[in-house]
Amino acid sequence: MIRVLLPQHLQTxxxxxxxxxxxxxxxxxxxxxxxxxxARYPMLRGTIRDHVTRQRRPFVRFFACQEDLSHQPPDTPxxxxxxxxxxxxxxxxxxxxxxxxxxxxxxxxLSIISGGEQVAAGAEMRGNYGFVANFAAxxxxxxxxxxxxxxxxxxxxxxxxx
Amino acid sequence: MSRVRVxxxxxxxxxxxxxxxxxxxxxIAGPHFAGWEIYHLKGSPxxxxxxxxxxxxxxxxxxxxRSNDGGKTWEPAGNEFAYDGVxxxxxxxxxxxxxWEFKRVWHLEPSLxxxxxxxxxxxxxxxxxxxxxxxxxxELSGLRGxxxxxxxxxxxxxxxxxTIVLDPSDPERIFIAISAAGAFRTTDGGKTWxxxxxxxxxxTIPDPTAEVGHCVHRIAMHPSRPGVLFMQKHWDVxxxxxxxxxxxxxxxxxxxxxxxxxxxxxxEPETIYVVPIKSDSEHYPLDGKLRVYRSRTGGDEWETLxxxxxxxxxxxxxxxxxxxxxxLDSCGVYxxxxxxxxxxxxxxxxxxxPIVRDLPAVLSVEVQTLQ
Numbered sequence: 302m303i304r305v306l307l308p309q310h311l312q313t314x315x316x317x318x319x320x321x322x323x324x325x326x327x328x329x330x331x332x333x334x335x336x337x338x339x340a341r342y343p344m345l346r347g348t349i350r351d352h353v354t355r356q357r358r359p360f361v362r363f364f365a366c367q368e369d370l371s372h373q374p375p376d377t378p379x380x381x382x383x384x385x386x387x388x389x390x391x392x393x394x395x396x397x398x399x400x401x402x403x404x405x406x407x408x409x410x411l412s413i414i415s416g417g418e419q420v421a422a423g424a425e426m427r428g429n430y431g432f433v434a435n436f437a438a439x440x441x442x443x444x445x446x447x448x449x450x451x452x453x454x455x456x457x458x459x460x461x462x463x
Numbered sequence: 464m465s466r467v468r469v470x471x472x473x474x475x476x477x478x479x480x481x482x483x484x485x486x487x488x489x490x491i492a493g494p495h496f497a498g499w500e501i502y503h504l505k506g507s508p509x510x511x512x513x514x515x516x517x518x519x520x521x522x523x524x525x526x527x528x529r530s531n532d533g534g535k536t537w538e539p540a541g542n543e544f545a546y547d548g549v550x551x552x553x554x555x556x557x558x559x560x561x562x563w564e565f566k567r568v569w570h571l572e573p574s575l576x577x578x579x580x581x582x583x584x585x586x587x588x589x590x591x592x593x594x595x596x597x598x599x600x601x602e603l604s605g606l607r608g609x610x611x612x613x614x615x616x617x618x619x620x621x622x623x624x625x626t627i628v629l630d631p632s633d634p635e636r637i638f639i640a641i642s643a644a645g646a647f648r649t650t651d652g653g654k655t656w657x658x659x660x661x662x663x664x665x666x667t668i669p670d671p672t673a674e675v676g677h678c679v680h681r682i683a684m685h686p687s688r689p690g691v692l693f694m695q696k697h698w699d700v701x702x703x704x705x706x707x708x709x710x711x712x713x714x715x716x717x718x719x720x721x722x723x724x725x726x727x728x729x730x731e732p733e734t735i736y737v738v739p740i741k742s743d744s745e746h747y748p749l750d751g752k753l754r755v756y757r758s759r760t761g762g763d764e765w766e767t768l769x770x771x772x773x774x775x776x777x778x779x780x781x782x783x784x785x786x787x788x789x790x791l792d793s794c795g796v797y798x799x800x801x802x803x804x805x806x807x808x809x810x811x812x813x814x815x816x817p818i819v820r821d822l823p824a825v826l827s828v829e830v831q832t833l834q
Contacts, residue, residue, distance in 0.1 A: 310498060310523060314539060344539035348523035352543045353565075360522045 303334055303379075304389035311349070315342040320389055329384060331363055332375035364391040467789050468533060468831040469797055470514065471805055472501035475823035477516055479534040482818075484791055486809040489818050495537060496528065503570050503784055503827040506533075510578035511831050515540075515597055517568040517583070525567050527583075527597045540597030544568070544585055547604035553587065554616040563587045563607070570784060572627035576634065584624035588615060588641040590653065603653035606639070611658065611675045618642035618678050618697075625783055626682050630689045638692065638707060643678035646694070648707050659707030663696060680723045681783040685732035693735050693762070695725040695783070700737055702762050713762020718749050724786040728811060729794040733761040736788075736796060736812060738781040747778040755798070757812045771815035772806065779804070784827035791832055799825025 303323045312318060323337045339346045350357050357363075362371040366380045366388050382388040469480040476494030495501075496518045504516035512533040518526040527540040550563035566586040574580035579596040589607055591600040606612075615622060626640035635652045638659070645660040663677045670676070678697035685691065694701040694710065699720050701710040714720035721742040728734035737756050741749050748754060752775065755768040779802035789795035796812050799805045803822040806815045 308522075310520075314523075314526065344526075347525065347542045351524070353545055358522065358524060 302386045303329055303337075303383060304386050305334065305338060306389045306391045307345075308391075311345060314344055314348065317342075322386070325384075328378045330376045330378055331370060331373070331390075334379070334390060335375075362391075365389070465791055466833050467791070467795065468506070468511075468833055469787075469805065469807075469818070470504045470506065470534065470827075470829040470831070471799055471822065471825055472504050472516070472784075472827035473799075473803070473823040473825050474500055477501040477504055477518075477534075478819070478822060480805065480818050486791075486795055486807055487816075491819060492534065494823075495534070496526075499526075500567075501826065502567060503829075504528075504534075505571050505573055505829045506831045507573040507578040507581075508575050509573075511833055513573070513578040513596075515571045515573060515581050517571055519567040525565070527568065527571075529597050541593070541599050544583070544589075544591055544600050545602070546589060546607075547602040551607070552613055553622060554614060556617060558616075560613070563589070565589075566621065569623045569625045570627055572629060575629050575631055582627050582629075582637075584627050584639065586621045586623035587617075588622045588624040588644060590624055590627070590637075590639055592653065603649075605649070605654050606647060606656045609647075609656045609658075611644070614675060615641065615644040616676065626679070628682055628684050628692075630684075631686045632689045636689070636706075638682055638684070640679040640682050640694075642680065643676065643697075645675050645677040646679050646682060646707060659703075660710070661708065662703075662710030662712075663701065664699070664712075665697065667697075681725050683725045683727050683735070685727040688732045691732065691761075693725050693727060695722050695737055697721065698742075700725065700762060713758070715758070715763035715765055717756055717765050718754075722781075723783040724781055724798065726786045726788055726796070728796075729788045729790040730792075731759070731794075734759045734811070735761065736786065737765075738786070738798065740780060746780045751776050751778060753777040753779065753800075755796075755808075755812055755815075768808075768812045768815070770813065771808075771817075777802075782826055784829075785825050787828050787830040789830045789832045795830065797828050797830055799828040801825065 303325050304320045306320050325337060335349060349361050362369060365383045383390050465484045467482055471478040476497045478493035480489050480491055482489045499518045499520045502517045504514055507513040512531055514530040514534050516528040518528050526542050528537040529540045530537045544565045546563055552560035552562055555561035564587055568583045568585050570584040572582040580594045581597055583591040590603045592603055593600050624639055624641045628638040630636035636650050638648050640646045645658055647656045648659045649656045658675050660674060660677050664671045665677045668676045679694060680697060681695045683693045690706045692703040692707055699712050700714045702713045703710045717739050719739045722737050722740045725737050735758050739756060740746055753772040756765040757768055758765045779800035781798050781800055786798040793809060794811045796808045801824040804820050805818045807818050808815045
């Protein structure tokens with residue numbers, strides 16, 4: 302079983318909320334996941350990759366296990382943690398309106414402040430700054446709940462504005 | 464009792480505005496498809512509850528949405544627009560060949576006789592047709608294939624097929640317009656096409672009277688006189704009395720003959736409306752005054768309509784698909800602006816009122832008159 306977390310607009314289009322799960326045979330690849338996803342949700346055809354060229358739309362990115370898989374060949378086997386459903390794979394929007402990755406990597410507990418309010422807290426995560434923030438925003442509250450680009454408060458007390 | 468339903472496509476979603484025949488009190492529904500660009504939505508003349516919408520965006524490409532209940536609920540239809548055969552090339556901005564690539568649907572035109580048949584004008588310019596309610600799309604490739612396609616060049620908004628006019632007297636005759644290739648006509652249901660640009664003069668292209676290459680912004684027709692066409696070209700308001708075989712300029716006393724939209728009164732085939740816009744590049748009303756111009760003589764002689772419209776500090780644009788008329792006894796005229804206002808005139812343009820003031824930028828306005 303593969304867990305896929307679609308961006309909010311594609312969740313709306315597909316009529317789903319949160320993660321979707323796909324039963325896959327063999328060692329799945331991003332291409333196979335997309336095939337299965339489009340078979341289950343035909344309305345998504347053409348939205349993640351072009352109908353004709355089958356190329357990923359430029360702003361759509363695939364993240365899993367704190368890695369950006371977008372630029373790997375589409376027939377590259379997915380990480381073990383995705384195959385075992387320990388981790389989801391994300392069909393993500395790109396970084397416009399999001400937080401750019403920062404090369405610094407850390408393990409932290411964080412809070413997300415948006416519009417002067419704490420909208421999420423307590424997620425312990427590992428990864429670089431941008432990924433952790435994106436992950437937390439998506440998983441904990443959903444990007445649509447965030448009224449402005451958030452301030453991330455790291456456990457050790459440092460503050461980063463974005 | 465008659466009522467009207469106004470379909471508004473915006474930069475960030477679709478809105479459905481409804482009112483009774485007085486057109487004074489309005490219900491606003493939306494946004495539908497929030498966050499997506501809705502280039503156009505339009506209802507079937509045969510089944511007014513059947514609506515089609517073009518939903519697109521830079522992130523996830525093109526969707527077609529369909530409603531069977533007048534816009535209350537929607538379902539995704541087909542979104543595969545594959546060019547017929549080898550697409551070939553058109554000219555790019557710098558004159559070099561550029562592969563034909565589908566980008567978005569600019570305009571949807573439902574059939575006058577069949578609610579499941581709908582035409583789509585797309586960028587890069589081509590005409591598609593669906594006969595199954597928008598599930599599958601087939602290009603009418605005779606348009607691109609008639610010979611001049613490799614010479615077509617995009618306008619500032621892209622190489623877009625934005626106007627589709629169906630002839631109510633002859634289902635085989637269709638008029639389309641492309642920026643910046645010009646106007647074309649088929650008389651065999653879309654198999655073959657010919658350019659209909661004789662009389663157009665565009666000083667900004669190498670041959671001002673070329674057969675193709677004109678930046679036509681919009682064509683309008685009154686259904687009772689399908690041989691008479693009105694055109695807002697990039698510059699110049701034009702008229703044809705022979706179904707496009709020839710055109711003559713009717714800009715007359717307009718303060719500027721640049722603009723995007725043009726439409727015809729529902730009951731007076733010689734009464735037409737335009738919104739002059741300052742250009743090049745500014746694309747807002749002259750002197751900050753939003754003015755509609757009406758001609759009751761089919762062009763040449765124009766009167767200014769300003770009552771109820773902002774007459775100072777107004778710097779919005781009115782795009783090509785953003786004007787429409789209803790067919791109530793007192794013809795209603797509607798237009799939307801890039802500032803998010805939708806205006807209505809219930810007295811054929813004499814006076815105007817805003818229905819809404821603060822929508823996202825309005826891309827298209829269509830009206831349905833319902834019984």
